[in-house]
Amino acid sequence: MAKTTPLKTILTTIFVAAFGMPASAEGELSLLTWEGYADDSFIAAFEAETGCRVSATYVGSGEEIIAKMAAGGGVYDLITPASDITRLIIEAGFVEPVDISRIEQWENIYPQFRELDNIQMDGEYYAMPYTWGAIAFMYRNDAFETPPTSLAALFDPRNEGRIALWDDKSAIYVAARYNGDTNIYTLSDEQIAAAVETLIEQRPLVRRYWSTAGELVDLYVGGEVDISNTWAGYQSALIAAEGIEVTEFIPEENAEGWMDSWMIVDGSADNACTYPFLNMQLSEQGQCGVANVNGYSVANPVAARNCMTEEQFVALHQDDPAYLDALLMWQPLGDRMGAYVNAWNSVKSQ
The missing domain is CATH 3.40.190.10 (Periplasmic binding protein-like II)
Known part of the structure; x- marks a missing residue:
């Protein structure tokens, strides 16, 4: 036991x-x-x-x-x-x-x-x-003349109100990579603070922080969002089954x-x-x-x-x-778990 x-x-x-x-x-x-x-x-x-x-x-x-x-x-x-x-x-x-x-x-x-x-x-x-699998990113095909290839699309004011982000501490990972900090599982207090600042600046652009697969699917099917992160292979198939064309991609800043x-x-x-x-x-x-x-x-x-x-x-x-080696596989955060969780909660409390 x-x-x-x-x-x-x-x-x-x-x-x-x-x-x-x-x-x-x-x-x-x-x-x-x-x-x-x-x-x-x-x-x-x-x-x-x-x-x-x-x-x-x-x-x-x-x-x-x-x-x-x-x-x-x-x-x-x-x-x-x-x-x-x-x-x-x-x-x-x-x-x-x-x-x-x-x-x-x-x-x-x-x-x-x-x-x-x-x-x-x-x-x-x-x-x-x-x-x-991967925490990939996904967009509606009919929403972008030029397909996005970077995390920058999730922070672009032109996409205001059309962005969704997973309600999870991994949002800190996304913002850190966007900031250029690739050591996402060993971020310093200063790097976490920078990620929080980036997410707070992004917040007015976000339509919804999604929690479940069905919630994200509904956002796309309801025409509410054009770009998000996603559980690769799952939500995209459900959305496609509703007749909406979406594309998953691994951004230039990599994916978890x-x-x-x-x-x-x-x-x-x-x-x-x-x-x-x-x-x-x-x-x-x-x-x-x-x-x-x-x-x-x-x-x-x-x-x-x-x-x-x-x-x-x-x-x-x-x-x-070997495809696994190309991804930033999730790693234990150890005694830093609280710092990441609290950081994400501080973003949502703004």
Whole structure:
């Protein structure tokens, strides 16, 4: 079992007031996860095959995951944080080790993910890599005569009222890169302050800080925004399905990359549904299930090869793991997490 640490108290103080307490869910496998990770298109078959009932609470940011865990995360069985906060969650004692001997396709996961320090501690794994992708940028094709190639478009007064930005601490990363500070995970206090100033100057141009995939889709479909950041592959497909042409791009200032993992909430390993669910999610059923719903790349290229078309396999960079090296993959912020979160909150409070 995971060890309780004083870090739980610290995280509770930082996050709970902002996000509140989760609701209890009994008699089922309860997930705290992102949209699409528990979609009926592949979860229904799992429920039918195993008799396990799955319920999901969706989040819009990593900070919300931390807040809900700090507020009483025992009501959940599994969570899917990104790799920038997995170490924090492990050290806080919110989760317990994953018995990789019970994960049937563990060795098929990309070595880059299996070797990450921030999913391990004291010789044990605490997370099962699941999906990955980029925080790309996106624009309406009919809104720009010259396609944007730089972050400058998100700070251009000509786009006033037509810009959306993810309501997440990663907004600090965006502003820092725009300012020319590329060391986005080790920013100094002065660099963070400069990013805050840039975001405050940008704020009158922003139509909405979006929190969920559906919210951003609605902004585009409703004709409210022309450019934003996006969870690459997901919202663009939903918007295109509504007949609106949008284009994703990696700006000149680069883009962040992320990797989400399943983690077992402390005390949930004994749930009879936990490991069957994890194995399903790493199999063809779960890997192509989430790829087809969200458009994300997946952690098990062997399963992906077995269930994807060649076109999809290539489009999702499953054949090119070196693509990961071109992105600014999210990294743990350590004791600087509070500085980034507080900085973003200060922008929104203006």
